[in-house]
Each structure stands twice: as C-alpha cells, then as structure tokens.
Amino acid sequence: MHFTVKQAKEWLLQINDHMQEHKQELTRLDQAIGDGDHGINMARGFKEVVKKVNEKEYKTVGDIMQDAAMTIISKVGGAAGPLYGTAFLRMSLAFKDKVSIDYKTFTRGLDDALQGMKQRGKATTGEKTILDVWEPVVLFLEEGESFQPQALADTAKHAMEKTKNMIATKGRAAYFKEKSKGHIDPGAMSSYYIFLAMAEVLEEV
C-alpha cells in the first residue's frame, strides 16, 4: 500500500472535518490551560487548507503538502501555526517530487516533521505539547513495517491521554504550572485528530 496524492488530499480533508467538529472541545481545553483559541485557530487554518487544495490538481505529494504547509503557516497563527506549518513543510520536502510514498519514506517524512518541530519550538517530549503525540507515533511507525491504521490511531490516542498527567513547561500552559495537570494538552489533542484522520484514510485503502 502506498500513500498517494489522493490519500494526502483525503487526509487533509479529514483533518479539517475533525477540527471543525472538535473546535469547541479544543477551545475548552485551551481555556482551561491556555488562552482559549486553539480550536478556533485550527478550525480556521484547516478550513483554508481545504479551500486551497480543492482549488488545484496536484501531481506530487510534495506539492500538496507544501500548499498545506504554507496555508497552515499563514492561517493558523499562534504557536500551533508555525509548529504544524514546520511539520508539513518538512514532510513536503521529504515527499518532494514523489507521486506515491512507501512506508519507509512515509515514516522518514514524519520523523523529519517531528525533528523540525522540536527545533522550531526548542522543546522536547514530556513538556505537555504536540511533541508528546508525534514522538510516540513516529516511534511506533519506525518499529513497524507496514501501515496498521487502527494501531496507529490507538498509539496517538494513548499518547494524547498521557499528556493529561503531565505538567506543562512549554507554551502558554506552562504558566499554569502544577494546575496544568488534569487537562489534556490542546495541541496533543489536535495532533491526535491529525493521526486519527491519517488512520481513517489508510483504513479505506
């Protein structure tokens, strides 16, 4: 099974569906330990991503991922915008000129994305952020040999839930210190939906 332009596009559409549907849930979490805009930011940004990728025909996965990255960077704003934007930009570089991507290349692209976000945000795992979902997912992919959609989604979900008991040391939630415990990190949750969307798309193949 390979990841093609068709899957990439479906992935983006599916992410958008989740962001629209869970906008309020994400915002509520960000109200609890942030400034209450994460759901708004993600819903606004991915709506624009869908608009953008629906306008064009893409030949390569790299191209569609690059348009997604640029739209995320310019439309999401906040902390999540440059971080997710960096992730998609790194994937677009890893998938450059490719029309179909195999498991290994796909895994490498996601690891590039993770490393890009780590550098950009000067953060590491355990700080109650996006990274706490991306790293377990990348490790899971690196251990496997082919796409296992359900296990992928489970990994992301489990990772997201683990952020609940973490104390934030990066991002706005860090101001809440110990009080940030007891709430799932909003960025971790939006990352979960990104991987859930991926699993749903891979499932259909």
Next chain:
Amino acid sequence: MHFTVKQAKEWLLQINDHMQEHKQELTRLDQAIGDGDHGINMARGFKEVVKKVNEKEYKTVGDIMQDAAMTIISKVGGAAGPLYGTAFLRMSLAFKDKVSIDYKTFTRGLDDALQGMKQRGKATTGEKTILDVWEPVVLFLEEGESFQPQALADTAKHAMEKTKNMIATKGRAAYFKEKSKGHIDPGAMSSYYIFLAMAEVLEEV
C-alpha cells in the same frame, strides 16, 4: 409656641437622622427613575450640616439656617443641593435676626422657601418633584393658625405618596416619561422626611 434656635438645631439633627436611616431607600427610588445618588447626596450633605451647626453657638434662627443653607449648597450637589439650599437660604432671610419665630413668620418663611425653589428650578407643582410636597405643606400651614405637628406630617406624607402616580416633567426622572409613574419621587420623599423631622421637633415642645 415658638420656633427657636434650639428647635431649629434639633430639626436639622433630626433631618440628618432620617437621611442617614433612609439613604438606601432614597437611592433605590433614584435608581428607579433617576441616577441613583439622591440618598447618597442628602446623607452626605446633612451629615455636614450637623457637623457645622454642632461647632458653633447660634444667637438667631436666621444664623443657624444660613449655615445650614450654605452647607447644603456646598455639600449636597446635584439638583437637590441648589434647590434645598435655596429653600434654607430663603428661610434664613425670613428669620434674619430673630431668636424666636411665631406661627405666621414661620409660615411666611416656608412660603418664601417654596417660591425660591420654584424660581430656581423653573418648575411648578404636578411635575413630580420636591415642590409637590412643599406646596401642600405651605398651603396647610397657611390655612391653620398654630402648629399641628401630626397633621403637618400627615399632609407631607400624603403629598409625597401622590407623586407616585405623577409623570415627571422636570429633573432626571423626566427622561423616564410614562415609566416614571409608579415610583414615588425621591426628592418628594426627602422633603417628606424634612417635614416629618419638623413635626417630631414641634411635637416635643
């Protein structure tokens, strides 16, 4: 029976007691059909009147009324300040150099006060103001021949209650138009307390 410096002073002290006690009631009425400061204004002003007249020994009723007038003018503020201030100033002129005031002089002094307020406020009776208590009281005094404290208080009370069904055409309550109906005018109520205090003082004589 005559009205002397002693009674004049007791009158002012008694007015103050009523204003402190009914501060919130007056303010509530003014909240309903004004700007909510009448009780605050009257309580602040008469507290100062008492402070002032307690500082000095007075020889004439005119003198103590003049100090009361000047204090009201400078400490009450709002619409009530210049109006009541004018009333007490007119009384002080009518009682000038007098150590003891008979019924006729007293009545004339109160009529002067009423006329002074009418001129100052360019208002007449029936406009749901202070005047709607003062005029009936002055008429009552003019019809009588000697002090009748209880009847005086009843007249003032009755007059105050009649303002409830009036529509205000002067002062801030005028902005409420028809809606001003159903609430006693705050100025009418403070005037009632002024005459109630007077009756209480005369009663004791």
Next chain:
Amino acid sequence: MKKIINDPEQVAQEMITGMLLAAPNKLKQLKDTTVIMRKDAPIKRKVGIVSGGGSGHEPAHAGYIGSGMLDAAVIGEVFTSPSVDQVYEAIKAVDSGEGVFLVIKNYTGDVLNFEMAAELATAEGIQVEQIIVNDDVAVEDSSFTTGRRGIAGTIFIHKIVGAKANLGGSLEEIKRVAEKAVANVRSMGMAITPCSIPAAGEASFTLSEQEMEIGIGIHGEPGIERKPLATAKEIATELTQKILADINLQKNDEVAVLINGLGSTPDMELYILNKEVQQILKEKEIHVYQTFVGEYMTALEMGGCSFTLLKLDDELKSLLDHPSEAPHFIVK
C-alpha cells in the same frame, strides 16, 4: 459590584489626588476644592474656560484641561453635579480679567449649580457667559422634558470654545461659536451592560444577557427602547439614522465624527462600529473631515457607545484644527 477602590465615599477625592500626582507639572488643585486647573492659569488676556460635572465620566472633564481647551474642571461626586461654591471658586481662579466662559451639560443639577455660581461671580464683578450643551437626540426636545441631555458632543464644544479663547476671542465671540457648535452637534448612545455608583453598591439598572438599550444617558437614564442585542451594523445604522433625522445634512456637507466608548467596550468594538458609520456616511455622500474613536465621555464601567456628529463650516473646522495640549485631545 466589583471595584478597585478604597472607600466608596471617597472615590472622587482620591481620584483627584491621583490625577494631580500623575501630572504635577501641568495641573494644580484649587485649595480646599474639587477644582483641577492648568498650573499656569489664569492666562493673561485670555477668557477662562470652565467645564465640569459629576465624576465617573473620565476622561471628562479633567482630561481636557490644557492650552487650547479648558482652564479648569470642577469635579463633583460620582454622577452628581459639583456644588455652587466649587464652581464659583473655579470661576474666580481662572479669570484674568477677560471673563470666564462656562460649558454646562444640560442636567438640572449642573445647570442650577453653574448658574448660581455665575450669579455669585457676576455679583463680584466677573463677566461670565455660558453655553448649555444638549446634544442627545434620544430625548426629544419637547415641553414634556427638561430638554435634551448633554453627552459626548460636549467634548467638541470644549475644543471649539477653547480654541476660540486661545485665539483671543472675547466672551461674546466665544459665546457665538459655542452656540453655533451646539446648534450643529448631535449625539446618541446605547448600552449593553450597566454601571454602578461606588457608594450605591449595586448596578443602576439591569439588562438581560440578550438585551440592549438604545438612547441611554451617561448616568444610566433610560433611552428610547430596550430590545434584543443587534449587530454592530444594525446598531450603527439605528444611531446614525436617529442623528441624521435630527440634523440637516446635505450631500457634500462636512462632519466630524466621534465614536465614544462608555467604559467597558473595547476599542476593537468601537473600530468595528466606526467601519459601519463611515460606510453609511459615505453612501449618503457626507464628507468626514475628521474621526475620533475612543473613550471621551464615559459612564463608569458601562458597556456601550455613543456616536456624535458635528456639522462643520470653515470656522468650526479651523477651531477644531487649532492646537490643543489637553492630554486627551492633543492637536498639533
């Protein structure tokens, strides 16, 4: 009622102290009064300009003290006109021999106290003239009422008379431009949340979560109508229409626009309202000479706004453009 204060009975006094400490080189307090004035007043060969009223409308009026606007502001208790003697002291303090001009908002309390003070000053040989500002179109000017209220349009009157005085205008000339400006200024407000007088301890009125009041006064006096909270566009349309219905504005006429916040309405919302107002005026081909957006005449922490239009001719334009050093209305 939640407030950052010490003693509800002392708010006006303590505010005055805080104002003076913030601008010790520009302002002084007239001893034993609640009068704040220019440190350099009285100004030789200039008519003195005095305004004032109850406090709770900040920056009105002390924020408009400065060369080109007011010489003194007389500050009352919250929403309560200052008393006669305070106004009288202010008049005496700013008179340089050229006389004193009073700007009075049309409320019984203000009118009575300022007029009595003017009588006292006149008796002392000081020339005093005055203007009563009644710009609020929410209250019809009929025999039914004491006349229209004075609201945010007062700021334009301060500017016009202050400029005229600075240019050496006599009391009579100042009175003439003041009357012209008042004849050409109209305002109207609306509220979405109430305010509370500190000493009263509770809100002056209540509005439900879905309600607004059109035409409300700056002390919470009622307006024309309570109705469901509308959009900025609808609100702008309603207020502008009411104002335009009352003032004769033709195509190509020029106006100054003031979008005033009543206290807790963010600048963001005032700018959104401004967008709508400018659109409406543009459609009517009324030319906007200058726009002011911000808090100019507040009602404590009331949520809401007022709009003011001042119809301009060349004279009013040049007076509006005249330099002012008043911290809340600086013109270079």
Next chain:
Amino acid sequence: MKKIINDPEQVAQEMITGMLLAAPNKLKQLKDTTVIMRKDAPIKRKVGIVSGGGSGHEPAHAGYIGSGMLDAAVIGEVFTSPSVDQVYEAIKAVDSGEGVFLVIKNYTGDVLNFEMAAELATAEGIQVEQIIVNDDVAVEDSSFTTGRRGIAGTIFIHKIVGAKANLGGSLEEIKRVAEKAVANVRSMGMAITPCSIPAAGEASFTLSEQEMEIGIGIHGEPGIERKPLATAKEIATELTQKILADINLQKNDEVAVLINGLGSTPDMELYILNKEVQQILKEKEIHVYQTFVGEYMTALEMGGCSFTLLKLDDELKSLLDHPSEAPHFIVK
C-alpha cells in the same frame, strides 16, 4: 458574552478596516495583509520598527504607529499571534535599506512567528534584529517556564526603540537600548473580571463576586494567587512590592510609572491606584520622572490593571522624552 460586533470570526479584519477609516491620512494597510503601517513608510535612512501580536490588546499595537514609535503593527486574530507571512510582509514593507527591528512579546506563538519571518527576511538580504520583551514578574523566570511574559512594559520599549530609530540609530544601537530598557522594565497585573474571545463565545475564566486574581496575564493566563478582593491600597502595595522585589531600585533612583487599565476598569480607579503607588514610591524615596495612567495594553474587556516601572538613566530619559506622533503616546 455581550459584544457589539457583526461576525465573531471577522472581528480583527473589521477592526482593521475601522482603524484605517479613522485615520486615512496617517495609516495604510499593506495589501492583502493584516499589517497597518505609517502612510509614509518606509522612512528613508531610518531603521524600520515593527511590533504586533494578537488583537484584543488595543490600543496595542496599532495605536503606537507614528513618527517616533512604530512603523508598522502586525495584527493577529484575537489573542493569536499573527502568522509568519504577515510579519514577513511587514518587515519587507518598512525596510528602507537600514534594516528592521522587531519588538516581540514573549509568547511562544509570537516568538515563533516573528523569528521565522526574520529568518525569511534575512534570507532575502534584509537586516533584522529583535528584542523579546518579558516584563511580567508574576511568572518567575525559571527553567520551569518558557520565561516571563511580555505585557504593558512593551509600550515603553516601543517608545525607546522608536526614539532611537528616529535619532538615526543603527540596528545595533537600537538593539543596545532595547536590551537596556528590557533589563530595566518590570510589570505585574491583576484582574477582577474576565474577558471573552468573541469566537469562543464565553468567558476565558471566572472569578466570584468577591475574588481577584493577582499576577494574571493579558490573555487571562493564571497568575500567582486568587484571593478576596482587596482595597486599591492593598492591591497597589502588593503589585508594587512584587515589582520592587525584582528590580534593583535605590533611594533617589528615577523611574517612569505606567498604571495600565486592562479594559473595563474606569480611569477613576486607575487614578486611585496611582495615588497609592506614588505614595509608596515617595516613601521609598524613589523619584518618579513621569507617570502614565490609562489604557495602554488591554485584554478585551477584562477588569483589572497592571503596573509597570521603568528604571531610567539619562539616555532612557532622553529617549522617553523624544517627540512621538503615535496617537496613543503623543510626546511633544
């Protein structure tokens, strides 16, 4: 949540339109962006100064655009950093060849977006320098956090770097005074009522009728402590003590003081707070060179305040005194 708006998703865009319509002779919008800039930018032989961040803090930052302060402000959605490309466009637009200096408040979103934009601009051959403002002493600067937040002290940084740029300072010289100013500025805030982001539709946090929160951030991020609402004097004492504990101020040192309203706190209360602060500083024999009281950096309609102290030397004093035409910080 009661707001005077049209569409909660469009508030930032509509506000920008309203701002431009209010000052068409002074401001322009960079096409297809949320960047507002001086109409006459780029200014020849002057380093361009760019600031910005989420909206909802008005008059920050667009109110500080003008000769002597900012050349451009990049405006994000409410409480959301503007994106990389917006900042990048602003940098390109104000560069006259002398380079561009960025003033960034220390929030992950702002830092990431501004830094990525700076990288892009540097790659295009534009010289870019920056300062990260972190004046909020409520959050200790430990490894536990992402560092202190940037709040109202940012306004002083705008003033200092804007003046230095106006005086012909190079990027390096501007960076030096910016670092000096940031090293000498400290702030702290508190809230009594919350704010709500229009698109969220509900308050970001709740406080009971008797509660206040000390050390709150300008987006409603938590502070140090929730406790019973205290008097102005107690609040002033607590905030001032926290600031003084963090900055080395000796007898006879000179400071600028900023008493900032967060949105719905009336000027009256800010002046009462100022009275208390000045008293405390006087007792410590710290000399107040200049005082600013008003709304400089708000959090929508939040009720509350922040205090800022900027320790001054001769250089900072002269930069603070340098003329500014920015409408919300005019200096003659």
